[in-house]
Amino acid sequence: MNDLQPNSVLRASGLVKHFGHVVALDGADFELLSGEILAVIGDNGAGKSTLIKALSGALIPDEGEIYLNGALVHFHNPLDARRMGIETVYQDLAVAPALNIMENIFLGREIRRAGILGSLLRMLDKQRMMDDTIRYMSDLKIGIQSMSQPVGTLSGGQRQGVAVARSAAFAQNVVIMDEPTAALGVKESRMVVELIRQVRTRGLPVILISHNMPLVFELADRIHIQRLGRRVAVIRPDEYSMADAVAIMTGAKEVESAH
Amino acid sequence: MSDALVHERPQSGWQRSRAGVAHFLTLPGVGPLLALLIAMLFFATQTDKFFTGRNFSLVVQQVIVVGTLAIGQTLIILTAGIDLSNGMVMALGSVIMASLAVEFGVPPVFAILIGLAITTAFGILNGSLVALVKLPPFIVTLGTLNIAYAITRIYRTTTISNLPTTITFLGNTFTLGETAITYGSVVMLVIYLIAWFILRETSWGRHVYAVGDNPEATRLAGISTTRLLISVYGAAGFIYGIAGLLLIARTQVGDPQAGQTANLDSITAVVLGGTSLFGGRGNVLGTLIGALIVGVFRNGLQLMGIPSMYQVLVTGILVILAVSVDQFSHRGQA
Ligand SMILES: Nc1ncnc2c1ncn2[C@@H]1O[C@H](COP(=O)(O)OP(=O)(O)O)[C@@H](O)[C@H]1O
Numbered sequence: 001m002n003d004l005q006p007n008s009v010l011r012a013s014g015l016v017k018h019f020g021h022v023v024a025l026d027g028a029d030f031e032l033l034s035g036e037i038l039a040v041i042g043d044n045g046a047g048k049s050t051l052i053k054a055l056s057g058a059l060i061p062d063e064g065e066i067y068l069n070g071a072l073v074h075f076h077n078p079l080d081a082r083r084m085g086i087e088t089v090y091q092d093l094a095v096a097p098a099l100n101i102m103e104n105i106f107l108g109r110e111i112r113r114a115g116i117l118g119s120l121l122r123m124l125d126k127q128r129m130m131d132d133t134i135r136y137m138s139d140l141k142i143g144i145q146s147m148s149q150p151v152g153t154l155s156g157g158q159r160q161g162v163a164v165a166r167s168a169a170f171a172q173n174v175v176i177m178d179e180p181t182a183a184l185g186v187k188e189s190r191m192v193v194e195l196i197r198q199v200r201t202r203g204l205p206v207i208l209i210s211h212n213m214p215l216v217f218e219l220a221d222r223i224h225i226q227r228l229g230r231r232v233a234v235i236r237p238d239e240y241s242m243a244d245a246v247a248i249m250t251g252a253k254e255v256e257s258a259h
Numbered sequence: 260m261s262d263a264l265v266h267e268r269p270q271s272g273w274q275r276s277r278a279g280v281a282h283f284l285t286l287p288g289v290g291p292l293l294a295l296l297i298a299m300l301f302f303a304t305q306t307d308k309f310f311t312g313r314n315f316s317l318v319v320q321q322v323i324v325v326g327t328l329a330i331g332q333t334l335i336i337l338t339a340g341i342d343l344s345n346g347m348v349m350a351l352g353s354v355i356m357a358s359l360a361v362e363f364g365v366p367p368v369f370a371i372l373i374g375l376a377i378t379t380a381f382g383i384l385n386g387s388l389v390a391l392v393k394l395p396p397f398i399v400t401l402g403t404l405n406i407a408y409a410i411t412r413i414y415r416t417t418t419i420s421n422l423p424t425t426i427t428f429l430g431n432t433f434t435l436g437e438t439a440i441t442y443g444s445v446v447m448l449v450i451y452l453i454a455w456f457i458l459r460e461t462s463w464g465r466h467v468y469a470v471g472d473n474p475e476a477t478r479l480a481g482i483s484t485t486r487l488l489i490s491v492y493g494a495a496g497f498i499y500g501i502a503g504l505l506l507i508a509r510t511q512v513g514d515p516q517a518g519q520t521a522n523l524d525s526i527t528a529v530v531l532g533g534t535s536l537f538g539g540r541g542n543v544l545g546t547l548i549g550a551l552i553v554g555v556f557r558n559g560l561q562l563m564g565i566p567s568m569y570q571v572l573v574t575g576i577l578v579i580l581a582v583s584v585d586q587f588s589h590r591g592q593a
C-alpha cells in the first residue's frame with residue numbers, strides 16, 4: 001500500500017460493511033488524488049455503491065478508517081460529510097420532483113433573509129437563492145428556461161444537471177457521482193460528460209462510479225477496480241485496454257498491486 | 260442570466276397559449292376555486308336565499324371547526340401521511356378544557372392551555388410512532404383515534420354546559436356592514452394565513468413538502484426527517500386543540516360525542532383543495548377552498564330542500580372526483 005501522499009484528498013483503508021450475511025465491503029481500500037477524475041468500476045454487487053455511501057456518510061462502515069486531507073474523519077450521516085466539503089450525486093439522484101430547481105439546489109441549505117424578516121419571521125431569501133441557482137446552472141452550461149420549474153418536469157439529463165450543479169456549488173473537496181449516465185440516452189450522456197469535465201475544471205476532484213466503459217476510459221485519470229468488496233487494482237486508462245479492465249473486474253485477470 | 264438557454268424545443272403560438280391555459284388550470288388552488296365559484300353560481304340561480312351576507316356567514320360558521328382541523332390535516336398529508344385521529348383528539352381537548360373550567364374551577368386560560376397541551380401531546384405521539392417506530396400513519400392514527408375516543412368517554416359521557424365566557428368568547432360576533440361575523444372565523448382565517456406563510460416562506464415549510472415528495476432525498480440533504488415529522492404532527496395536534504376551542508365556542512358546550520366524522524370531513528376538505536394524498540404537492544389555502552366547497556354544497560342543497568343524505572352523497576362523489584384528478588396528474592408527473 002502507498003504511504004500517505006501529499007496530494008491525497010480522500011483515502012480509506014480496510015473498509016468492512018456487512019448487511020446481514022452479505023459482505024458488501026470486505027476490507028476495501030480507496031484513494032482519491034487532488035484534481036483527478038477517479039473512476040470506480042466493478043461488477044454488480046461488487047460494493048461500489050456501498051463504498052461510496054461510506055465515503056459520503058450515507059452509511060457507517062463496520063470497520064476501517066477514512067482520511068480527508070490526511071486527517072482521520074468519522075461521518076455519522078450525510079450532513080457530516082457535506083459539512084466537510086464532500087458532495088454526492090446519488091444513483092437515484094435524490095431530488096424532490098415536486099420542488100423546483102432552486103429549492104432542490106438549496107434543500108437543507110436555504111438562505112434566510114437579512115434582518116428581522118430572516119431572524120424573527122425566518123423568511124427565505126428566494127431572490128438571492130434564485131440568482132445563485134441561475135449562476136450555478138450557467139457555470140456548468142446547463143440550459144434550462146426557468147429555475148422555478150418543478151424538477152419532475154425536466155428530462156433525465158436536465159435532472160442530472162440539477163443534481164450535479166447542487167454538488168458542484170457546495171463541494172469544497174470532493175464530488176462523488178454514482179452512475180450518472182445509467183438512466184440517460186446517448187445525447188444526454190454527452191451532456192453529463194461535459195458536466196463532469198466542467199466540475200474538474202473548477203479544480204474539484206471527482207469520483208465517478210460507472211458501468212459505462214467508454215465513458216470511464218474517456219474521462220478518468222485513474223480507474224479503481226472493485227471486486228467482491230475489495231479494491232483489486234488501480235489502473236491508468238492509457239496503460240490498459242477496456243478488455244483488460246473487464247478481465248480484472250471479473251477476476252479473469254490479476255494485477256500485482258500496481259497503482 | 261439568459262445565457263446557454265438552449266435545449267428547449269420552439270413552440271408555436273397556439274401551442275404556447277394552449278399550454279398557458281393548461282398551466283393556469285394546474286396552478287395550485289385554481290381548480291378548486293373554479294369549482295367553488297361554479298357551485299356558488301349554481302346555487303345562486305336555484306334559491307335566492309343563497310347569495311346573502313347572512314347566509315355566507317352561516318356557511319363559514321359551519322365550516323370553522325372542520326376547516327381548522329383541515330389545516331393540521333394538510334400539514335400531515337403534505338408529508339405523505341394521514342391523520343384519522345384528529346376529530347377524536349379535538350373532542351378530548353375540548354372536553355378537558357370545558358371540564359377543568361366548569362367542574363374543577365381551573366382558571367379558563369389555564370384550562371385552555373392544558374387542553375392545547377394534551378392535543379399537542381397526541382400529535383407528538385402520532386409523529387413519534389410514524390417517524391421513530393416507522394409505523395404507517397394510517398395505522399398509528401387509527402390507534403390513537405380509538406385511544407382518544409376511549410379516554411374521552413371514560414372521562415365522561417355527558418355534555419358540559421354553563422361554560423365561562425372566557426372559553427366561549429370566540430363564539431361572539433362583531434358586525435361588518437350588516438353581517439355578523441364570529442371571532443372564531445377570524446381565528447380560523449388567521450391560522451390559514453399563518454400556515455400559508457410558513458409553508459411558503461420558511462425552510463421548515465419547504466422541508467414539509469420535500470419530505471412528502473422524496474423522504475430519502477430529504478434525509479440525504481442533511482435534514483432530520485425524524486424531527487421534522489414529529490414537529491409536523493405536533494403542530495397539527497396544537498391546531499386540533501384550537502379547533503376544539505372553536506368547537507366549544509360554537510356549540511357553547513363540551514361534548515364528548517363531538518367530532519366523530521371530522522377526520523373524514525377534514526380529509527375531504529384537503530383533497531378537494533387540491534393537495535395530493537401522495538404528499539409533496541398542495542396548498543393550504545386550497546384546503547380552505549375545499550372546506551368551503553363542502554360547506555357551500557351542504558348549505559345550498561339544504562336551502563333547496565334536498566334531504567341531508569343527498570348532501571353526504573354529493574360530498575362522497577366530490578371526493579372521488581378530486582382523488583381521481585390527483586391520481587391522474589400524479590401519474591402524468593412521475
Ligand atoms: N441496504 C442494503 N441491505 C442489504 N444488502 C445490501 C444493501 N446495500 C447493498 N447490499 C448488498 O451489498 C452488496 C454490494 O452492493 P452495492 O454496493 O450496491 O454494489 P454495486 O453498487 O457495486 O452494484 C450486494 O450484494 C447488495 O445486494
Ligand SMILES: [Mg+2]
Nearest residue numbers: 048049050091
Ligand atoms: Mg450501485
